[in-house]
Amino acid sequence: MKHIQKKRRLFQSIITTSLLSISAAALLAGAAITYFTYYFLIQEKGKSRVEVLQQISDSNIVNRTSMVNVMNMVYEEYYSLLMEPGGSAAVEERMRGTASLLRRIGMDYTVDILMNDKRVFSTGSDEKNIRSLTTTYWYIKHYSGETDTSWNLRFLDKDDISSFGLSYGRTIYSPEGDPLGVIIVTTAQEALFRTFQQLVSDGVTVYILDRNGIIISHSNPQRVGNWMANIEAFEQDHGRNSSHLVRKRGGNVMFSNYHDPGSGWTFVEEQSVDSLLKDGLMMLQQCVLVVLLGGLLTGWAAFVRVRCVTDVFADFSERIRGMPADRLTLLPVLDNYEETYVLSTTFNGMITRIQGLIRDIQLREQEKQRTEYDFLHAQIDPHFLNNTLLAVKSLLAMGEMERAGRMMNELVDLLHIPSTPEIQFVTLEEELHLVRNYTPL
Known part of the structure; x- marks a missing residue:
């Protein structure tokens, strides 16, 4: 008797769900039809009448x-x-x-x-x-x-x-x-x-x-x-x-x-x-009828399908419920499973944090190297110009005008390219050529 009552309640819930689904589909169809009617009447028919x-x-x-x-x-x-x-x-x-x-x-x-x-x-x-x-x-x-x-x-x-x-x-x-x-x-x-x-x-x-x-x-x-x-x-x-x-x-x-x-x-x-809208209303009535029939057929098919599945589960649950306790196998509860899970989760979190720290150290090291390079470059440029000018001064004092002139010309050629905005790209071969000409002087 209890088994029959349970199946009846199950079928009632299925029927209720099916009816709600059909009602929702009908409401959506009604809203779509209302919108279609408004659009068809105001815009399409209105435009056609003006064209006539x-x-x-x-x-x-x-x-x-x-x-x-x-x-x-x-x-x-x-x-x-x-x-x-x-x-x-x-x-x-x-x-x-x-x-x-x-x-x-x-x-x-x-x-x-x-x-x-x-x-x-x-x-x-x-x-x-x-x-x-x-x-x-x-x-x-x-x-x-x-x-x-x-x-x-x-x-x-x-x-x-x-x-x-x-x-x-x-x-x-x-x-x-x-x-x-x-x-x-x-x-x-x-x-x-x-x-x-x-x-x-x-x-x-x-x-x-x-x-x-x-x-x-x-x-x-x-x-x-x-x-x-x-x-x-x-x-x-x-x-x-x-x-x-x-x-x-x-x-x-x-x-x-x-x-x-x-x-x-x-x-x-x-x-x-x-x-x-005489013809349009007839078409809309047919659309509503088709939607309702489709909803009923879908609900009936869903009901039949769910009923087949629920019958199997209901019979299976009754068989399990009526099975004696000595035929059931007790599953051991493993306490160490929770410890392993907690340990693995903590270890994974530590690894993730360590990776973040390593990436942060690498970024800081790169910034430090870039700063040192810029500082060194800023020191080298004034020393280079100072040494060059002292060399030119010494050559002039020794009376080597030709050599001093060549040194100034090579220095101008060497500094001309980076100080000219119109020159966007310079080949490495050209830069090496300028350096080789300047170095012997």
């Missing part, structure tokens, strides 16, 4: 420049005709010529002129475009003369790419400054709107603000032409070319924006985090 907005902007850069050039040409050609009384026939004739010119040079542009007196001129035959324009606040601002020039990226059906169009409008004023109408240049090149259409079709709130904060385009076409925000205040709140999370409409929204320095437009996208 930049693609929409880049796809329209060349097109915007061409549309401005076409608008300038049309305004110069048609302004005088529109100012003439009864010039409608001439305007229509010029419209046909403009349409032929645009087709010939391959520009998919439509030119519409909407006068405030209800006259309408167009190079196209689709009246839906004109009707959709006249019902917008964007057109009303041109009609009233509140706006001189503005842009409009709109669509009639988000699922029909052919209904997307980028328009550039310019208000026509009389010589007195009264608004008379508006000239509109529209392009419907489908390749320019693929990315924009994809965002709108996915239910993303996307819009474009001009440099004055007026909505050029919006996933809700009714908001086009309205003023939304001051651009400076907008950049202070949300930054420029950035992406971050905001609380909006009762949920978390990824707010991304890209500012085009050429046009001054700001492209903005507001996307729900749930829809943005």
Whole structure:
């Protein structure tokens, strides 16, 4: 009975250890997944959303420049005709010529002129475009003369790419400054709107603000032409070319924006985090499931393995515990072992200290020899110079000018090398040569 209770306690400890290990692994996995989610959402997804907005902007850069050039040409050609009384026939004739010119040079542009007196001129035959324009606040601002020039990226059906169009409008004023109408240049090149259409079709709130904060385009076409925000205040709140999370409409929204320095437009996208991470959350759920399954399998394998080992040790301990005392061999206790250990440890310590003392004596002896050598060298140099000068003095007194001159020259050569900093290295052969020349003198 006791044997069974001991095994049960052992198994309980094993199970507890396994559960703690699994819990720790699950916590680590949860922390890793949380960090991964944050990094994936804020940095990776945020960067990708800004890049998408930049693609929409880049796809329209060349097109915007061409549309401005076409608008300038049309305004110069048609302004005088529109100012003439009864010039409608001439305007229509010029419209046909403009349409032929645009087709010939391959520009998919439509030119519409909407006068405030209800006259309408167009190079196209689709009246839906004109009707959709006249019902917008964007057109009303041109009609009233509140706006001189503005842009409009709109669509009639988000699922029909052919209904997307980028328009550039310019208000026509009389010589007195009264608004008379508006000239509109529209392009419907489908390749320019693929990315924009994809965002709108996915239910993303996307819009474009001009440099004055007026909505050029919006996933809700009714908001086009309205003023939304001051651009400076907008950049202070949300930054420029950035992406971050905001609380909006009762949920978390990824707010991304890209500012085009050429046009001054700001492209903005507001996307729900749930829809943005739909695929990512599914992948994270699968990762969590795999981690949990891996932890359970690892815990079960560890439990089985430890149980096999503990069964053997439990049986062995029971057999030893039940063995009679006469079958066990008593091990003698050796007192001299401790003495030997203490003696050897003390001897090793003494040897180590003796080695340290010997190294210290050697260092001191080397320092002593170096000091004696430096002192001797300092004594030899003055004696050498004194003896040389006395010898030169004696030669001069004896009248041996030539020999005294040669001795001074050899002394100068001998002292020139060590006193010249430019000479870094001197061979031994050269030094011996100088000494041999000086010694006979």
